[in-house]
Amino acid sequence: MKVIEITKPGGPEVLVVGERSAPKPKDGEVLIKVRAAGVNRPDCAQRQGTYPPPPGASDLLGLEVAGEITELGPHVKRWQKGDPVCALVNGGGYAEYVTVPEGQCLPIPYDLDFTHAAALPETFFTVWTNVFESGQLVKGESILVHGGSGGIGTTAIQLAHQFGATVFTTVGKESAVTPCLELGADTVIQYKKDDFVSVIKDATGGKGVDVILDMVGGEYFGRNLECLAPMGRLVQIATIQGATVSFDLRRMMAKRLTITGSTLRPRSTEEKSRIAQSLEEHVWPLLNKGRLKPVIFKEFNLDQVREAHELMESSAHTGKIVLNVR
Structure with missing residues (x-):
């Protein structure tokens, strides 16, 4: 062969x-x-x-x-x-x-x-087990999907939308905005132009989102914690920008956050x-x-x-x- x-x-x-x-x-x-x-x-x-x-x-x-x-x-x-x-x-x-x-x-x-x-298979297995099993996203909640234009992102947007969640996503290029909206994203953030932390806080009245699906890592980690609502869940599936982070545990404790992740x-x-x-x-x-x-x-x-x-x-x-x- x-x-x-x-x-x-x-x-x-x-x-x-x-x-x-x-x-x-x-x-x-x-x-x-x-x-x-x-x-x-x-x-x-x-x-x-x-x-x-x-x-x-x-x-x-x-x-x-x-x-x-x-x-x-x-x-x-x-x-x-x-x-x-x-x-x-x-x-x-x-x-x-x-x-x-x-x-x-x-x-x-x-x-x-x-x-x-x-x-x-690869994206649907990954999104299902991380967003809905580990992240426990349910109808009526909100999610931030980083990298909305990739294979994982386009799958996560569709699934979260179909199961009744409000979907925020970040993209790096203008050409990805319309496709992500058409797939079911409610808000598409161009991270090179806008600070996604500020956009999330403004859009949610300061509350934050319930779940974040992140494959970036690095400096996104602390910013993700800022975006999470009380009892929010950060699900880490990759570390494109770095696997080592430092943060104040009291921020996690104060909002009763869950930080989890996996590889498939x-x-x-x-x-x-x-x-x-x-x-x-x-x-x-x-x-x-x-x-x-x-x-x-x-x-x-x-x-x-x-x-x-x-x-x-x-x-x-x-x-x-x-x-x-x-």
């Missing part, structure tokens, strides 16, 4: 097309003939050598795919050969075939093609399968009705992977970047 390999840690230029034997599904796994694979920032971090795959996972890039099941491992119960699925994979998505535990597969929502289906890839198969079940119960019906949609910014062929990574790192996109494998 054709795969994308990393010759050495570095920039997009280290990605090359290679060939390997197709993997064989183990107990409880299925083999997927990949039609499309999503491109995500963790892929860039792994390429740079700063985000190694967990033990036992493929060394190849790629955390989400869509395609058809072509082979079943022992004791697979739900799926059959030929079933179209999208899946959260532990690695290996930048290839023509990939194995994945059956519980991490989901049916492709009604009317979505493989390209759009491949853009679902190191979680167990059992936990990822549980998240998949929750998504199928609560979110997939909205996708099937067309009330949610993955936002695709640009598609590339597999051998154009360098260009895809360059675009991802430029932050010039709004929504997802997808590799069409077949």
Whole structure:
């Protein structure tokens, strides 16, 4: 099979097309003939050598795919050969075939093609478990989503809106404002022009928001605490601007804040399968009705992977970047 390999840690230029034997599904796994694979920032971090795959996972890039099941491992119960699925994979998505535990597969929502289906798993798993499980966002509350124009952001805006929350989001470019509003954001803040802390305080009468989804870290941490309402929840999912922060614990205590966070890839198969079940119960019906949609910014062929990574790192996109494998 054709795969994308990393010759050495570095920039997009280290990605090359290679060939390997197709993997064989183990107990409880299925083999997927990949039609499309999503491109995500963790892929860039792994390429740079700063985000190694967990033990036992493929060394190849790629955390989400869509395609058809072509082979079943022992004791697979739900799926059959030929079933179209999208899946959260532990690695290996930048290839023509990939194995994945059956519980991490989901049916492709009604009317979505493989390209759009491949853009679902990584962001929907991440947003659902962080915003609605850890962050406990409920109808009538408010949320600030940082990075509203990215894959995580466009997903979080839509989900929070559909579940009845007031949505604030930050973006870095003028061209992202209208798309975010169309997806359901109530207020879009251009952080290069306006101070998001001041905007949030003004818009909420000084109260603040109930939940913040942040992937920036660094100096955003203290500013996020200022934006939170009493009993608010800060959910940290990445640290683009720095992982080390300093703050006065009394600020957290006075407002009874909760600070939490997570990463998705190191979680167990059992936990990822549980998240998949929750998504199928609560979110997939909205996708099937067309009330949610993955936002695709640009598609590339597999051998154009360098260009895809360059675009991802430029932050010039709004929504997802997808590799069409077949």
